[in-house]
Amino acid sequence: MSGDAVRDQPTSPAGVTPGGGAVPQEPRTAGGVGAGLRGRFANVEIRNLGLVAVLAVLLVVGTLTSDNFLTQANIENILVSSSVIGVVTVGVTLVIIGGGIDLSVGALVALASVWATTLQTQSYGALVMILCALTVGSVAGLVNGVLIAYGNLVPFIVTLAMLVSARGLAARLAQNRTQIVTDQTIISIASSDFLGIPVLIWILAVVVALGWILLNRTTFGRRTIAIGGNAEAARLAGIDVRRTTVLLYVISGLCCGIAAVMIMSRTTTGSSTHGELYELDAIAAAIIGGTLLAGGRGTIIGSLLGVLVFTTITNIFILNNLATETQNIAKGVIIIAAVLLQRRATRTRTT
Amino acid sequence: MNDVPLLQMRGIVKQFPGVRALDGIDLTVRAGEVHCLLGQNGAGKSTLIKVLAGAHQPDEGEVLWQGTPVSLPNPIAALKLGIATIYQELDLVEGLSVADNIHLGHENATGGFVHRREQVEDTRRLLARLGHPEINPGREVGRLSAAARQVVSMARALARDARLVVMDEPSAVLAHDEVENLFRLVGQLTADGVAVVYISHRLEEIRRIGDVVTVLKDGRTVATDLPARSTPTRDVVRLMTGRNVEYVFPPRRPHGAEDDQADEVLRVEGLSLAGAFRDVDLTIRAGEIVGIAGLVGSGRSEILETIYGARRRTAGRVVVAGRELGARTGTSAAVRAGLALAPEERKAQALLLDQSVTRNVSLATLTRFARVGWLDRRRESADAAEITRSLDVRPADPARAVRTLSGGNQQKVVVARWLLGSTKVLLLDEPTRGVDVGARSELYTVIRRLADSGVGVLLVSSEVPEVLGLADRVLVLREGRVVHQARAEELEESTVLDLVMEGSAA
Numbered sequence: 001m002s003g004d005a006v007r008d009q010p011t012s013p014a015g016v017t018p019g020g021g022a023v024p025q026e027p028r029t030a031g032g033v034g035a036g037l038r039g040r041f042a043n044v045e046i047r048n049l050g051l052v053a054v055l056a057v058l059l060v061v062g063t064l065t066s067d068n069f070l071t072q073a074n075i076e077n078i079l080v081s082s083s084v085i086g087v088v089t090v091g092v093t094l095v096i097i098g099g100g101i102d103l104s105v106g107a108l109v110a111l112a113s114v115w116a117t118t119l120q121t122q123s124y125g126a127l128v129m130i131l132c133a134l135t136v137g138s139v140a141g142l143v144n145g146v147l148i149a150y151g152n153l154v155p156f157i158v159t160l161a162m163l164v165s166a167r168g169l170a171a172r173l174a175q176n177r178t179q180i181v182t183d184q185t186i187i188s189i190a191s192s193d194f195l196g197i198p199v200l201i202w203i204l205a206v207v208v209a210l211g212w213i214l215l216n217r218t219t220f221g222r223r224t225i226a227i228g229g230n231a232e233a234a235r236l237a238g239i240d241v242r243r244t245t246v247l248l249y250v251i252s253g254l255c256c257g258i259a260a261v262m263i264m265s266r267t268t269t270g271s272s273t274h275g276e277l278y279e280l281d282a283i284a285a286a287i288i289g290g291t292l293l294a295g296g297r298g299t300i301i302g303s304l305l306g307v308l309v310f311t312t313i314t315n316i317f318i319l320n321n322l323a324t325e326t327q328n329i330a331k332g333v334i335i336i337a338a339v340l341l342q343r344r345a346t347r348t349r350t351t
Numbered sequence: 352m353n354d355v356p357l358l359q360m361r362g363i364v365k366q367f368p369g370v371r372a373l374d375g376i377d378l379t380v381r382a383g384e385v386h387c388l389l390g391q392n393g394a395g396k397s398t399l400i401k402v403l404a405g406a407h408q409p410d411e412g413e414v415l416w417q418g419t420p421v422s423l424p425n426p427i428a429a430l431k432l433g434i435a436t437i438y439q440e441l442d443l444v445e446g447l448s449v450a451d452n453i454h455l456g457h458e459n460a461t462g463g464f465v466h467r468r469e470q471v472e473d474t475r476r477l478l479a480r481l482g483h484p485e486i487n488p489g490r491e492v493g494r495l496s497a498a499a500r501q502v503v504s505m506a507r508a509l510a511r512d513a514r515l516v517v518m519d520e521p522s523a524v525l526a527h528d529e530v531e532n533l534f535r536l537v538g539q540l541t542a543d544g545v546a547v548v549y550i551s552h553r554l555e556e557i558r559r560i561g562d563v564v565t566v567l568k569d570g571r572t573v574a575t576d577l578p579a580r581s582t583p584t585r586d587v588v589r590l591m592t593g594r595n596v597e598y599v600f601p602p603r604r605p606h607g608a609e610d611d612q613a614d615e616v617l618r619v620e621g622l623s624l625a626g627a628f629r630d631v632d633l634t635i636r637a638g639e640i641v642g643i644a645g646l647v648g649s650g651r652s653e654i655l656e657t658i659y660g661a662r663r664r665t666a667g668r669v670v671v672a673g674r675e676l677g678a679r680t681g682t683s684a685a686v687r688a689g690l691a692l693a694p695e696e697r698k699a700q701a702l703l704l705d706q707s708v709t710r711n712v713s714l715a716t717l718t719r720f721a722r723v724g725w726l727d728r729r730r731e732s733a734d735a736a737e738i739t740r741s742l743d744v745r746p747a748d749p750a751r752a753v754r755t756l757s758g759g760n761q762q763k764v765v766v767a768r769w770l771l772g773s774t775k776v777l778l779l780d781e782p783t784r785g786v787d788v789g790a791r792s793e794l795y796t797v798i799r800r801l802a803d804s805g806v807g808v809l810l811v812s813s814e815v816p817e818v819l820g821l822a823d824r825v826l827v828l829r830e831g832r833v834v835h836q837a838r839a840e841e842l843e844e845s846t847v848l849d850l851v852m853e854g855s856a857a
Binding site: 220237 | 685686694702705713714720724725726768
């Protein structure tokens with residue numbers, strides 16, 4: 001490039017109000033569309049427009065190819081299938097926005113599910129099993145966070161090591177067997193409804209809501225965005241970067257603990273093979289949901305939409321009796337398509 | 352010596368938005384000479400060498416290479432002509448070997464396969480020619496010392512058959528004994544008929560190795576072809592100073608007895624940071640602006656960052672408004688105690704460029720707007736809007752992404768951040784870098800108003816007139832030590848320049 005004299009020139013003019021909408025103004029260019037969606041959530045929604053389009057296309061395709069697609073039972077089915085990975089994705093999204101990455105989530109789900117379903121733990125009843133799963137997830141997240149923040153290690157490496165060793169530990173605890181859940185309270189979680197909606201969907205809704213609040217309405221969320229966007233600036237502004245980072249990984253671990261309870265209930269087992277490749281699904285969902293892999297930008301709602309896109313694809317393929325191999329190819333294409341679409345949307349918004 | 356000069360630049364003009372960085376530069380360099388460029392910060396040296404390196408395009412003027420007009424549309428064109436630039440941050444690839452770095456971009460290869468042995472031999476020859484046969488061509492550059500890297504950079508210039516080597520403050524990154532080596536290298540180059548354009552603030556160096564001196568001021572050549580060894584220091588300094596300062600400084604309150612009674616907001620005793628500065632003592636009273644003048648690399652920024660707790664001091668005490676800060680306390684504790692830092696690299700160290708003005712302003716004081724972690728965003732917006740309005744941040748739209756603001760307004764956002772909190776001492780590092788002339792005066796007014804409201808300000812600037820015009824008291828820093836201290840009214844620009852360049856008052 002020649003003539004870099006104009007480096008200070010604006011590159012992305014107004015209208016790009018950052019997520020969460022701290023500002024009482026409607027973004028100018030895309031305001032009309034955004035306002036129609038959900039009022040004050042407008043800013044969040046606009047960023048995810050590309051993804052909403054993808055989801056809409058999938059809904060149309062689903063409806064056209066199968067009579068059973070647009071039924072209450074099937075929609076419920078999609079949401080229930082989204083619930084476990086959805087909870088995991090909320091934690092992963094927060095970590096990525098904070099400038100990190102968590103590859104250990106799938107393994108932590110497995111470890112928590114195994115630990116909470118040993119004969120010993122099961123003998124204490126449902127409450128202890130749940131507490132055990134949540135504690136195992138959080139403590140493993142704490143180990144991740146401390147190594148990264150205070151040990152100055154790269155998140156990729158730390159969580160990769162945690163992935164390997166947590167699965168190893170899970171396999172050892174279970175002695176390579178699948179542990180059967182006998183506690184009826186745990187089993188009944190997956191089969192119960194509340195106000196006519198499955199409890200698993202409620203759990204997902206609550207975790208998403210809490211994640212959204214944490215990110216958009218608390219000092220912790222604001223600090224997370226700042227650290228992911230410019231860690232040095234955050235540090236020099238007096239923010240305790242290390243403490244915030246540790247907390248992020250603890251939250252991600254906690255989400256894994258919640259997901260473990262859900263998976264225990266759905267499958268009535270605890271197993272070291274639960275949650276395989278969840279880390280990739282969660283990261284992919286977050287990315288197509290508009291979260292910047294480099295950190296500093298992202299939304300919980302976007303991640304939720306990302307998860308929904310993936311489960312809807314799976315659902316359509318199953319309804320149409322198509323092979324899962326093809327399904328994986330489609331997922332890959334969707335990832336690229338969604339990201340390209342988003343970038344176009346961002347560009348048109350800024351011109 | 353040939354009659355046709357190697358390089359001639361005539362009437363070079365370079366206009367940036369809001370600044371005329373070069374305003375008619377003339378420069379003539381002959382083969383085999385060491386041509387020194389002198390000038391204060393902002394005189395146009397950096398811009399000039401960027402034009403020469405093909406990184407900037409001049410708006411007016413012509414460049415002659417061995418008598419023929421040439422254009423330098425990009426860095427590759429400059430390299431092809433034989434102009435090599437060695438920047439302060441050396442542009443070497445740390446993960447590659449010495450030999451690979453020297454041949455980077457013009458590898459000796461067939462069909463993409465590098466002739467490694469020939470390159471290594473070639474490198475060995477070049478290093479021997481520069482008097483450094485001890486550097487192993489196979490060693491990774493990342494594991495070399497700063498001095499050895501400089502040798503590699505020069506070998507690279509030689510490998511490309513450079514006829515003109517531009518060196519931007521090469522001694523700034525070197526220890527004392529390494530500077531001797533540098534001088535020898537420069538001697539080697541010129542003995543081979545290569546011309547060297549040498550930029551340095553240190554007059555003693557220029558006297559040692561320079562042939563002729565060109566002095567720049569306000570983007571113009573004010574004197575050229577001065578003999579480097581015999582021109583009196585007084586003359587050189589006189590040429591460099593007396594800049595047309597177009598900006599206006601707000602008036603100081605006259606110094607009175609009651610000022611000595613004002614509360615001490617910052618006391619620093621024996622502060623040291625290994626490798627950067629030693630034994631710095633200073634105090635700031637409420638309402639006072641203390642300036643630090645010194646060259647790049649004299650430890651200015653490091654002092655501010657160490658006081659702030661962003662670097663861990665090796666010795667000394669820091670007391671903020673009577674409360675001592677422990678050596679291991681980080682930036683959060685410093686902020687709680689009432690310290691604030693507006694760092695040198697605004698974009699890299701202070702701002703979230705894609706975030707709104709509001710969010711950037713509230714970043715350091717989030718807890719003020721929160722109850723048990725829950726943000727009161729209405730109050731956040733209102734307070735941020737009020738403070739940015741009082742500083743006249745333009746455009747007056749707190750929702751705007753900070754990236755779209757001009758340098759001066761970005762700086763105001765950084766300052767505004769600290770006005771929301773209970774700041775007792777504001778540490779300002781190069782507050783007007785990259786800020787155009789108009790916005791400067793406004794910033795000066797803001798800083799003075801801040802001091803008048805009882806905040807103590809510690810100001811670091813490369814521009815001596817700025818320190819003298821704005822500060823009440825001035826510390827002069829040279830190679831990590833405070834060499835002089837006085838009230839600003841009692842100091843002349845030339846005295847300060849003398850002190851920072853040679854360490855002896857004129």
